[in-house]
Amino acid sequence: MTAHPPRLKFVSSNRRVREDRRFVVGQGRYVADIVVDEMLHVAIVPSQHPAARIVSIDTSQALTMPGVVYALTGEELAKAVDPLMNGLDTPKVRRYPLAVGQVRYAGEWVVAVVAESRAQAEDAIEKVRIEYEPLPYVIDAEEAITAASAKVHPEHGTNVLLDRTFVWGEVDRHFAESPRHLKFQVKWGRNSTVPIETFGVVAKWDPWREMLDVWASIQMPKYPDQISRALRIPANNVRVHHDVDVGGSYGVKRGIKQTVLVSHLSRIIGRPVRLIEDRLENMRAGDAHGPERLFDVEVAFNDRGIVKSMKMRALDNVGAYAGRSPFQLGKPIGAIVGPYKIESVQYRAIATLSNKAAQEAVRGFGQSPTNYAIETAIDKVAGALGLDRIEVRRRNFIRSDEFPYLIPSGTHYDSGDYHTVVDKVLRHADYDALVRERDALRASGMMAGIGIAACLEPSGGNSSFEPLLNEKNTTTTWMDSCRINIDGVGFVTVAIHTTSSGQGHETLAATVVGEVLEIDPDKIRIVRPDSLASLPSNTPVGSRMAIMMGGACYHAAQKLKSKLTQIAAHQFGVAENDAVYAQGNVTDPRSGKTLSWIDLVNIGHRQYHALPPGMDPGLETTHVMQVPTATKLPEDGRVQMYPCHSFEFHLVLVAFDPEIAKPQIRRYVIGHDCGTVINPHIVKGMTLGGIAHGLGATLLEEFVYDDEGQILTQTFMDYLLPSSHEMPDVEIVHHCTPSPFTVFGQKGSGESGYLGAPAAISGAINDAVSSLGISFSRLPIRIAAISDAIAAADKIKKG
Amino acid sequence: MKVSLNVNGRTREAEVEPRKTLLDTLREDLSLVGSHAGCEHGVCGACTILLDGEPVRSCLMFAAQADGYAITTIEGLAPAPGELSVLQDAFCETHGMQCGYCTPGMILAAQALLQRVTEPSREDIVDAISGNICRCTGYGQIVEAIELAAERLRQVNMPRSSANADNAPAAPHGDRS
Numbered sequence: 009m010t011a012h013p014p015r016l017k018f019v020s021s022n023r024r025v026r027e028d029r030r031f032v033v034g035q036g037r038y039v040a041d042i043v044v045d046e047m048l049h050v051a052i053v054p055s056q057h058p059a060a061r062i063v064s065i066d067t068s069q070a071l072t073m074p075g076v077v078y079a080l081t082g083e084e085l086a087k088a089v090d091p092l093m094n095g096l097d098t099p100k101v102r103r104y105p106l107a108v109g110q111v112r113y114a115g116e117w118v119v120a121v122v123a124e125s126r127a128q129a130e131d132a133i134e135k136v137r138i139e140y141e142p143l144p145y146v147i148d149a150e151e152a153i154t155a156a157s158a159k160v161h162p163e164h165g166t167n168v169l170l171d172r173t174f175v176w177g178e179v180d181r182h183f184a185e186s187p188r189h190l191k192f193q194v195k196w197g198r199n200s201t202v203p204i205e206t207f208g209v210v211a212k213w214d215p216w217r218e219m220l221d222v223w224a225s226i227q228m229p230k231y232p233d234q235i236s237r238a239l240r241i242p243a244n245n246v247r248v249h250h251d252v253d254v255g256g257s258y259g260v261k262r263g264i265k266q267t268v269l270v271s272h273l274s275r276i277i278g279r280p281v282r283l284i285e286d287r288l289e290n291m292r293a294g295d296a297h298g299p300e301r302l303f304d305v306e307v308a309f310n311d312r313g314i315v316k317s318m319k320m321r322a323l324d325n326v327g328a329y330a331g332r333s334p335f336q337l338g339k340p341i342g343a344i345v346g347p348y349k350i351e352s353v354q355y356r357a358i359a360t361l362s363n364k365a366a367q368e369a370v371r372g373f374g375q376s377p378t379n380y381a382i383e384t385a386i387d388k389v390a391g392a393l394g395l396d397r398i399e400v401r402r403r404n405f406i407r408s409d410e411f412p413y414l415i416p417s418g419t420h421y422d423s424g425d426y427h428t429v430v431d432k433v434l435r436h437a438d439y440d441a442l443v444r445e446r447d448a449l450r451a452s453g454m455m456a457g458i459g460i461a462a463c464l465e466p467s468g469g470n471s472s473f474e475p476l477l478n479e480k481n482t483t484t485t486w487m488d489s490c491r492i493n494i495d496g497v498g499f500v501t502v503a504i505h506t507t508s509s510g511q512g513h514e515t516l517a518a519t520v521v522g523e524v525l526e527i528d529p530d531k532i533r534i535v536r537p538d539s540l541a542s543l544p545s546n547t548p549v550g551s552r553m554a555i556m557m558g559g560a561c562y563h564a565a566q567k568l569k570s571k572l573t574q575i576a577a578h579q580f581g582v583a584e585n586d587a588v589y590a591q592g593n594v595t596d597p598r599s600g601k602t603l604s605w606i607d608l609v610n611i612g613h614r615q616y617h618a619l620p621p622g623m624d625p626g627l628e629t630t631h632v633m634q635v636p637t638a639t640k641l642p643e644d645g646r647v648q649m650y651p652c653h654s655f656e657f658h659l660v661l662v663a664f665d666p667e668i669a670k671p672q673i674r675r676y677v678i679g680h681d682c683g684t685v686i687n688p689h690i691v692k693g694m695t696l697g698g699i700a701h702g703l704g705a706t707l708l709e710e711f712v713y714d715d716e717g718q719i720l721t722q723t724f725m726d727y728l729l730p731s732s733h734e735m736p737d738v739e740i741v742h743h744c745t746p747s748p749f750t751v752f753g754q755k756g757s758g759e760s761g762y763l764g765a766p767a768a769i770s771g772a773i774n775d776a777v778s779s780l781g782i783s784f785s786r787l788p789i790r791i792a793a794i795s796d797a798i799a800a801a802d803k804i805k806k807g
Numbered sequence: 808m809k810v811s812l813n814v815n816g817r818t819r820e821a822e823v824e825p826r827k828t829l830l831d832t833l834r835e836d837l838s839l840v841g842s843h844a845g846c847e848h849g850v851c852g853a854c855t856i857l858l859d860g861e862p863v864r865s866c867l868m869f870a871a872q873a874d875g876y877a878i879t880t881i882e883g884l885a886p887a888p889g890e891l892s893v894l895q896d897a898f899c900e901t902h903g904m905q906c907g908y909c910t911p912g913m914i915l916a917a918q919a920l921l922q923r924v925t926e927p928s929r930e931d932i933v934d935a936i937s938g939n940i941c942r943c944t945g946y947g948q949i950v951e952a953i954e955l956a957a958e959r960l961r962q963v964n965m966p967r968s969s970a971n972a973d974n975a976p977a978a979p980h981g982d983r984s
Contacts, residue, residue: 033882127827287845689948693947724851725848732939738947
């Protein structure tokens with residue numbers, strides 16, 4: 009644990025976000041802006057069938073079209089590359105960038121046509137002839153896990169990728185001893201983060217230098233490693249350029265199939281190749297859909313609403329390939345009891361294949377669906393007892409004096425003060441007045457409801473779910489790094505080692521280094537070396553960068569400060585501890601002597617003779633940071649998942665006309681505690697954006713498949729994203745409970761808002777319709793579903 | 808075919824296929840890559856440009872159709888290299904973006920609003936940007952940016968069209984004031 013600096017000058021102050029300057033003038037550098045000489049373009053022939061054997065492919069006509077250079081099939085590609093990585097130990101679920109022998113979902117990529125322009129490639133794909141023999145397929149998850157269902161990968165023998173039951177604590181005894189039980193089912197619909205920029209990649213293989221250069225709209229840990237393995241080339245022949253701005257990701261920008269495809273094409277054609285997904289390719293087959301999860305939940309509780317134990321079965325429909333997505337059932341284990349003192353849990357996690365598009369990691373990595381299920385349970389407990397929903401939450405909350413708090417599944421929560429945050433929100437919102445407003449709306453003939461959600465944002469992004477769900481995986485680190493260099497003229501340059509997709513990492517790094525070195529962050533240059541010049545990073549996943557990259561920057565800066573102090577102390581003839589560093593200068597208080605920044609730079613860069621004996625010349629430090637609290641592999645199905653746990657409490661008033669049934673959010677208040685905030689602008693944006701994303705998941709967004717296995721929502725006209733009209737004014741109530749495990753007490757905030765909004769908004773709608781004796785148990789709750797349910801309830805009432 | 812386009816106050820010529828969109832032409836032939844492709848079917852607004860001062864989807868029109876109009880792209884708003892317009896600066900002040908991908912279209916939509924309305928209400932602002940999808944911010948800090956820019960522009964002691972941008976054509980001011 010590191011002592012916190014006494015007073016923060018730059019951290020937590022409302023400084024501008026330095027990245028913004030280039031974006032407001034249209035000078036971001038996105039992958040589609042990168043033009044490499046002689047670059048070729050790809051268009052894709054998609055599968056029309058949810059499952060079919062590929063009988064034959066005829067590309068001869070396409071190859072005669074203007075500008076066409078190559079047409080690649082999966083069969084040819086599979087001879088030259090290895091299957092893409094699976095997270096679980098499922099070697100017979102093979103995934104290649106193009107379908108090999110069989111297609112497994114409608115839209116799956118079958119043939120890649122390469123031409124001088126994208127338009128020419130698109131023209132040519134229409135000339136590719138493919139003969140299919142349709143096969144049985146399965147769309148529904150419950151059906152997919154039955155023995156009789158069609159097998160997505162027959163060689164795997166079953167559609168089940170993962171079926172693990174964990175029992176943490178005395179579940180049977182707690183259920184037997186509890187006077188009350190209830191059970192229910194809820195479903196989280198298949199949606200995703202759907203960035204406005206689709207995935208794109210440019211790859212250039214240079215056979216003389218034996219180097220693959222990659223520019224991509226990427227946010228993925230171990231990306232160069234995966235490219236190297238799939239292409240069977242040394243990892244130091246892969247150079248990923250990190251100075252590419254990513255136009256939104258929130259988890260999903262992990263285009264490994266796209267990258268392997270264009271890299272291979274560049275290798276065989278001998279020219280750079282680019283693939284920028286169009287919106288159709290992205291929506292139906294970018295392999296970037298999010299969790300689609302069915303929850304069966306049972307809770308045991310007493311007459312006071314204290315929940316003693318929970319049984320949860322989570323069945324996730326991960327689509328046609330495995331990838332990393334089944335791990336999204338594992339991460340929520342680190343906060344499986346939410347902010348509550350539930351003493352025991354039985355958790356069954358099932359991931360099944362189906363003939364839908366493959367999933368990818370989505371914001372929260374499975375936590376938001378799980379929070380939705382837990383919060384629904386708490387609402388139902390309150391409802392069953394006729395108790396106030398907030399009061400039931402308060403009774404079950406972990407108290408502020410109980411941290412660090414060990415939950416049954418093995419994670420210690422770091423810190424929190426949930427009761428205080430709730431009190432602050434209720435005071436800010438004037439809860440009694442809000443209830444009166446709801447009741448007045450009801451009296452006027454509107455449907456109106458209040459929604460409540462309390463939940464955690466596990467942050468710090470360790471990857472302990474990997475060894476927990478796959479015993480062949482022995483990962484216990486998910487490090488991040490920073491390198492700082494003071495040049496010979498005295499200017500500071502900080503290297504960070506990943507791409508960013510809007511999280512403001514350059515601002516974060518400059519703020520932290522400026523804070524420690526006590527110099528103006530605006531004068532610090534931030535650079536992003538390519539992957540071969542980079543130190544280890546695991547990219548911005550798991551709400552980890554404030555903790556991990558911020559932590560690495562802090563420690564590297566401390567090392568640099570120490571080096572400067574040692575140089576001066578040597579000159580003064582005193583011990584390091586007796587010299588005082590302040591704002592770049594070092595003083596010996598006893599003699600009154602001071603060496604200025606520029607004096608120290610001069611010694612460090614030019615005067616080896618003046619350095620302390622044994623000290624290396626130059627003024628450069630690095631730090632590779634281990635995830636706080638991560639020390640060991642899982643034991644007995646328990647593991648410390650993430651180090652830090654931010655808290656959020658949502659309070660929402662929703663109203664709608666019973667016939668039109670378009671929910672309008674009249675009031676949205678969120679209490680947010682993510683410890684020490686490094687940049688308030690950035691955290692605020694994350695929270696508001698997270699709520700918008702959660703609103704979409706609750707009311708609008710779903711990748712819908714019909715009974716024929718065809719995806720119906722492929723454009724922004726049918727997959728609806730929240731616009732400025734749908735988003736309410738959100739009031740944020742701040743609270744700060746520092747984490748004891750981080751350098752400034754910071755926790756993560758990259759998933760804030762999103763993790764509780766679906767529970768809160770759906771809770772408000774259910775409160776609104778409760779008088780009709782109905783409730784909604786699947787997301788999204790679209791307008792038509794609400795008006796239909798109200799009409800049906802009215803009909804029954806009128807008899 | 809040859810098209811002649813008036814972009815950011817300059818006449819630019821390009822040789823394009825008749826089917827080429829204005830967006831692709833701006834990006835590929837004129838190297839103006841600040842306009843972005845998001846959905847390419849007219850919903851997301853990332854490709855928004857101004858055509859005679861009005862926001863238009865450049866993905867939904869052919870380059871040939873833009874002949875004869877004054878086109879403003881995001882590259883035309885900054886008054887000088889390294890210097891931001893009042894509106895651009897306001898977006899930086901409130902952090903009205905994250906990834907920046909929708910930002911050029913968003914700023915141009917706001918630019919068109921502020922050309923017309925000196926004291927926009929929150930509803931005016933929400934309406935003006937409702938055709939531009941931002942996936943990062945939840946719009947709150949974007950609305951704040953436009954409110955701030957409107958306020959600062961009202962305090963600028965010069966005619967609206969020159970305070971706002973170099974190239975935007977003079978438009979009738981002040982629906983409300």
